[in-house]
Amino acid sequence: MDKTEVNIGFDIGISSVGWSVVATKSGRILESGVSLFSGASAAKNEERRNFRQSRRLLRRRKNRISDLKKYLTEQGFTYNEKLINENPYEIRVKGLTEKLSKEEIATALLHIVKRRGVSYDLGDIEEEGTTGSYKEGVKKNQKLLKEKTPAEIQLQRLKNFHKVRGQIIIDENDVLLNVFPNHAYVDEAKQILAVQQEFYPEIDEAFINRVTDFISRKRDYFIGPGSEKSRTDYGIYRTDGTTLQNLFSILIGKDKIFPDEFRAAGNSYTAQIYNLLNDLNNLAIDDTETGKLTKQQKEKIITELKTTEKNVNMMKLIAKTAGVTVEQISRYRINRDGKPEIHNMPVYRKIRKVFLELGYEINEWPEQLLDDLGDALSLNTENGEIRRILTDNLADKYTILDQQLINLIIENKNAFTLSTNQKWHRFSYKTMKILIPELLETNKEQMTILTEMGLMKKDQRNYAGKNKIDSEALLENLYNPVVRKSTRQTMKLFNTLLKKYPNIAYVVIEMPREDDEDKARRDYVKFQKDNEKEKDAALKNFIMESGKSEAEVIAKYRQSKKFRSKVRLWYQQMGRCLYSGKAMPAERVFRDDHFTDIDHVIPLSVSFDDGMNNKVLCLAEMNRQKDKQTPYAFFNAGHGQGFQAMSAMLKNNNRISSAKKRNLLFTENLNDLEVRKRFIERNLVDTRYASRVVLNELQQFVKAKQLDTKVTVIRGKFTSKLREKWNINKSRDTHHHHAIDAAVIAVSPMLNLWEKGASIIPNKVGENVIDIKTGEIITDHDYEADVYELPYAKFLEQLPKVKKDIKFRHQVDKKKNRKVSDATIYTTRKAKVGKDKEETDYVLGTIKDIYSLEGYVSFKKIYNKDKTKFLMARIDPKTFEKLEKIVAEYPESIEVVQDNGKVDVQKISPFELYRKDNGFVTKFAKKNNGPAVKSLKYYDSKLGSSIDITPDNAKNKKVVLQSLKPWRTDVYFNEENQEYEIMGLKYSDLKFGKNGKYGVPKVRYEEIKQEERVSEGSKFQYSLYRGDRIKVTNELGESVELLFASRTLPAQKGYVELKPIDKTRFDGKEKVSFYGNVTPNGQFVKKFAKKGYKILKLNTDELGNTYIENGEKEPSDILDM
Template sequence: MSKVAKNMTRVNLGFDIGIASVGWSVLDNQTGKILETGVSIFPSGSASRNEERRSFRQSRRLIRRKKARICDMDHFLAKHGFPFPGNTGANPYEIRVKGLTEKLSREEVAIALHHLVKRRGISYDLKDVEDESAGGTNYQESIAVNQRLLKKETPAEIQLARLTECGKVRGQVKSLGEDNTPTTLLNVFPNAAYQEEMVKLLKKQQEFYGEIDDSFMETAIGILSRKREYFIGPGSEKSRTDYGIYRTDGTTLKNLFEILVGKDKIFPDQYRAAGNSYTAQLYNLLNDLNNLEVDATEDGKLTTAHKKQIIEALTTTTGNVNMLKLIAKVAGTSPAGIKKYRVDREGKPEFHSLMIYRRLRKKLGENGIEINEWPPDFFDDYGPIVTLNTESGELRKWLAEEGSRNYNFLTEPVVEAILANKSAFDSVGKNKWHRFSLKTMQLLIPELLHTSKEQMTILAEMGLLHENKKDYGDQNKVDVKYLTENLYNPVVRKSVKQAMDIFNALFEKYANIDYVVIEMPRDDAEDEQEQKKQFQKFQLKNEKEKDASLKEFQELAGVSDLQLEAQLRKRKKLRQKIRMWYQQRGKCPYSGKTIAAVDLFHQDNQFEIDHIIPLSVSFDDGQNNKVLCYSEMNQEKGKQTPYAFMSRGGGQGFSALQAYVKSNNRLENAKKRNLLFTEDINDLEVRKRFIARNLVDTRYASRIVLNELQQFVRSKELDTRVTVIRGKLTSKLRDRWRLNKSRETHHHHAVDAAVIAVSPMLKMWEKNAEIIPLKVDENTVDLKSGEIITDQEYAAQMYELPYARFLEQMPELHKKIKFHHQVDKKMNRKVSDATLYSTRKAKVGTDKKEQEYVIGKIKDIYQFDQYKKFKKLYDADKSKFLMQRLDPQTFAKLEKIMEEYPAKIDAIQPNGTIKLVDISPFELYRREHGPVTKYAKKNNGPAIKSLKFYDSKVGSSIKITPENAKGKEVILQSLKPWRTDVYYNHEKQQYEIMGIKYADLRFKGDNYGITKARYQEIKEEEGVSEESEFLFSLYRGDRIQVSNGEDKIDLLFVSRTLPKQKGYVELKPIDRNQLNGKEVVSVYGAASGGRLKKQFVKKNHTLHKVNTDILGNPFYIKKEGNQPKNILDL
């Protein structure tokens, strides 16, 4: 088949990459016509979902290993004549305690050791236990109780006492203290305590059984204590897996986390250094110092002596350090004489300052420990350990073993002090790992110290810079897998993959691509739901400020609602001016004069909105670069920054401006940074930094994409120019061109992409500046910068439409937008919710025969919220409680307590007042008599805490009942749908469907699928005739078209739904996430609650499956194959 001829039109490609969508547009850059445009929609990547999967995978591994230990212990015991009798009903705690002082039978020895291995405690010492439940003081108090008791008793003795007194051992055990106050006890004991108990028990039994010798004890304790090191991961030499150190390619790593740390690009065999290592901190400091310009030295650079003096000062001081003042003092100049330093988001100077080292020195110094006496190698060695581990037990192990072997200063008090202050080693933000290895930095540090060269120059001179660029000369597609390997955020990685697939399709179609312009999602992008929350939060904050500004202005101006509304309609900019007036607390920041509300209302032409930093420098037309000022101040300031204007004697003076800005908490930090900006805007490097901040996107992920696409077009020897721009430019262009943005549908992604595609054609780039960078590094961008022009000239050049008739096509653009939706065919997904439900058969309420019910539980009758739930169910139908049916005498005790004890009591508040508060009657009873107990003749029944009840009828579920269960079932609910197969019954002339769930799938050999037998069962359950013809399969995200002869509509397939109603499915619109309430849909009728759950295809209707390519081009098919796929022939 011959290839389709390429389109020879000269075009621009625009990409609006979001977290769950990619909008794209192709623009004819000669005429401004949008040739084609579309949107790709897909589920966003999610770090939280990855974490959830890892958590479940870890749980499964732990359970497997626990079973293996128990099995090994049982085999070992049986081999030596101590057979484990199974579940005999014997109390293992009583047997373990008895075995410490008395002879046990052979079966009892087996029960005791089996139970010890089954419940073997935590792997670290109690003093290293950290509160993971946010319980705070109560948690630590409970651990302290256990520590105290372990000095005299074994875990078994403690546990048996709690079982006897409280009726419970595991979880949180509620008990009454000596002063009758509630106390929480936890079943948390170290494995070492269980080992001591086993030794004690076996030594006693050694007196009665000759088989229990030292070798027996050593093996038994080995099984009890064995634990895989955290850095090994799953797998073994014989069973290799890429989730552990034993890789499937035959290599064996020393540490699993080596993969996560990453390699140094200078020395690819070396791992990146920890950010808290001394070498990394020193390197960062010297690199910052070498980038500075100092007016007190001949060459404008700090000398070696200066740098040594600064290091000395930092390593010997214990107080806070102002780096700018320190450097100025050492260099013999003022802070104003220091230039070219980094600034933070608030515009303040930012330096590396050995912060972690200084923080640790201060903390340990409080214990009389001087870390300046320690070798730097210790921090380099311990840095990765403390970065990778959060558990004190693992840190203690390294310090006590490997650390002590290499560093003799690690005495027990020093180790305890290090562990107590482990938070001092924490790195800030994303700086846990340095981009260089220790080897690279140790090569660079001497050069940084003794010269004024920056790192890249030194690396180049050493011959260590080697470009690792892919040659695309013989490839016609960007290597998407190669590109995304270096994108670590799963949300961004997934979005970029989709965008590059679209780019490859467009590159194959268009021969003359002049510009590729991309807008990227944030590096720290969360999933779609999190993004919506952040957007709603931002909107709410804005609305609150708008309302507050109007309210305060109206009060001070003394005008009525009608007067204010009339003036706002008359003067369009007045609303914006009022908001700025509110933010500025009624002051002109340039003159320092008050702007009276009444003057702004009646004579707002006296006041103008000024760009703090000229637009042609900052490229920032946002609110944080605007202030309200007196007109004459705006004219005087002109094309200057406030600092430059006031340094020449203008306005209120810069020191007054600083005081005003710092005292005004209504100003955003970004606006404060702009107002207090002191650098020279005529400096080329300063101009480039503004471009990097507000125009060209220099973030990590953006650099990866930009550099790879540039490499691709260079390898192909094309003139295509590539850039990645900030979203604020697109937003401003839309606003100026009055392209209203509605987020209710997906169309806005394509419109944004069209604006992005047209952005390289703006007049601004013809004369003054360039948005196509030659090179982009971490904080710098290499491109040309134009002259500083007035805001009016900027607006004319930046916002004027490059094509006179560009906007005329917008009203019809929605009809041209093509949609591509990702189809989810993956088989290995979550089968159901993870919650286990117990079921019973019973007649409840109006049931005429027994039905299967899920069993619910009142977890704690002593807590008021749980009592409230109990009371609600009791009042509705007390026969729902199993106790009422199976143990009426105990249930009668509960009813009597409810009659005798109130649900409210008077309680003294912290301020001394008395207030009526809610309380469970059962809690009041417990305070007087102890826990409520089951009915017994001698009143010694077990304690009651929870109650079971018949909750809801069982729906679609999987039974996972253990073989030894009697009279009950255990199920998983909320089974997830996977696929729906569509058949056509020629005899009845109608479509038939059958739904397959993930729970129906099996993994046999190397394949996932559904067995032929199970497929036939579902087919019969769904009423699909054996004579019906298979047409196609539908997955979530598949597109379908339904026609009734008069109308037809394309919709997205969600799943087979309402399993008790044959032929029902859920459908969604193509151009948005859901329908509006009861919106009427062609062919199907009205939705319900925004969801369309209907009979799929009625008689005399026609159904097509619609496949789309990555560009959204539809292909309508009536039949996909003769047989369904993924059927396992077993």
């Protein structure tokens, strides 16, 4: 235990947590480290859901076919396997007019039930969204179904295009789809059975109804799995004996004010009135007695919104109602485009407009009906279920809700749809109905009202007798899987550090900005590219306008970083000063450093924003006059070109970002405390939901333990600017930067600025409120001196040494139920290819479209190398000769005349040229009427590790899954020859054993041991999982620590892939100590150990301190089956 008073900084990322402990008095970094783990991903959750859904659909289809087959057999209509090669479409079409055998009837019905169409009407599919050729394809099917059955349409297409399923692309504007509604298949089955009734008396109405029930059988999405007899909490039949009406009702969530109440629908009347009043009460109205809207004015705005049929501009409506100008309204929300965002009851107005055209005035409907409709249409999406809810639950309550109106509501259900994904409001109807009268009568915001009414319950945890944060309880309030994972790791680190350093002065946290690692990386790359693009454009423009050479401007760039910013701002502003409206000639900006200044639009001591979006280039005299004011206050004092003139300039400028325009057009009073707090919330203290949860939990803990620790969660942009000003280069090539960032975060409470009344430590952070000291407004010069001056003189000097001592802890992936292999199913054939001496299993590849240029290039590449790789060349040589003849006779390119008259030579597939002249290439047949050739199979590669999933009825081929994923590697030591031996286990080796245990069967384990040539007498050392750390020492005593990735190259004994500890991957061709060189692509694949090497498995504690693992006596998870 260390009694030193310390600051602790946490840099929380999507897949990492950097941490640093800094002595509060001296600024010495005592220790720091990085915890690394695989970031949770919502996309992976979706992928698992989709696979689960696919398995469920296949299982239900199999069950449906089995049930129908069983019923037909009982009725004497037995399915005959001999008919498997008959065309089922021909049988179905024949059955519409002619007698079928009983076996043919079974074949036709089983074929229909196997793929029985979509559950929606085709008109609904068209409405849901598809455009272009898909939409046209759907329309064609709708038209054809008026005269034909699906089988008749499908058989015609099979004859004409040799294809039924998927898309049949005739050309880019003509696409045929195999999409038909379920009721069309039901109708076809009824027609077939109606004809067959004449020949088989056992086909009565009961038989027809039973068969069509199988075809249309579908479990409603809102029911979920389970039944009355087999209850599960994953469906409506709950294990506690209750039965829900709709599975999704439990996913709505509960109101925090009244925990027994469900949240209200976001499209309900009550929610829209509440949202409107809440926004109106937050507004500030200049030149009015109270600075707020009165009750009468709010009522007038509501009435206008409920009765107008025109589009509404809320700013103009409010200004007109309050008798002020739009410029006198402030404190509204801002949308992404930088425009005012005030709720205007959009769903209510949309519903009213639609139903007015149908002869209904919804202003005459009960408000409760609108709320009930909101719930019903938010919870249910299928027409049948909506109809059931309206008919069974609501029709008796409301006399107006007759069958005609129910039909109209269903037909126009899209009118009730919200434009956002937030289907459900955070409050219940009960809470909002308490708040609405108060919001109307007073100018208080909702949190104040709830507090005054005593409805705000303190969510305090009892930490008496506990010495650490209850991370699991904390995570209950975090719903994002990405944030949950990184927060859990942070709380573990905090608990460990608190035990070691009980005297903590400050805990400062920076939360992740994104919740998607890949998206964050893409956004960062895009941001960098956009920045570079603008910088290049600014440089070229400035050189052209100034008359200076590129060398002269670049030379000045090197001399002055500030000049670079001036050029970029000059370019954004199109060479004009926004304050005076005057031109700033590029030549003079270059020549005279005192001609222009860079000004912060909103003073730094208010905005805490030193980014480009808060900077402008202006004439030096304008900067001196503006001083600590906003542009609006500066213009109102009679200076510059005037606010309207600047606004006009901004309107015509597309180079300035919306965020910067928002700052320039800011009209509120900087001396207003609430205004100042909002800037702190935006740019300094992080008040996002997850940040508030973490902050409030830590504050509760330190208060309960009576610690003097102060806690805050700060914005990344603030620490990023500190790092920039202190010249701390951020290299993302290694993981060190996470810990360095954490050190910067840890010292941020010690900046001189906080001694002048402002604070980085909030007393409380709520959803729409932050309680924090703001301090005085000072000049930008004083701000920079106070903020950017190092809080500790020697803070930077220690960073190079500290970097060497940063500790790393990697997540070890021991989880057993991960993806076994890729989902792609491969077919194999035995063949002798090339120089093979005997037949070997080959995986087949497919050229999907020989008529496309890409397909032809693939064909030619294989053909030139070895044409016998094509199955057609061996099995159907006469057809293959037709292909060869086409390749010989038709060119590989054509000349195309461009619009400008020039001739362009374009590559093309000879098969496509043939198709345009003669139609598709067909297989060889005596009457030249063979099926079309569109794709080609070829022997691709020899079969490696795989899972055999070959069905029992397959002949002369295997069906396999490849890319088997490695799970762990067991390490043995052979005392006889003094060498390490390893064996790799895959996820596919894991099986369920007795009592539901999951592991590797002992028999399979011994088989792998023999396959990997592990000696019988070798002694087990330890198991290595992905992320485990090893220490390798050679015979000279040199050592290197590495991360284990996986056993690789299974055909070669003892090869593994290893990774570096301090970065994601090695650099190409990097030398890894005595172990050898990395491949050019950054992979380090080597033999696990040479003779004379000693390899230890290292474990790490929470802080990254290593210790030797010596507790494994035998391999784990080996099952006696």
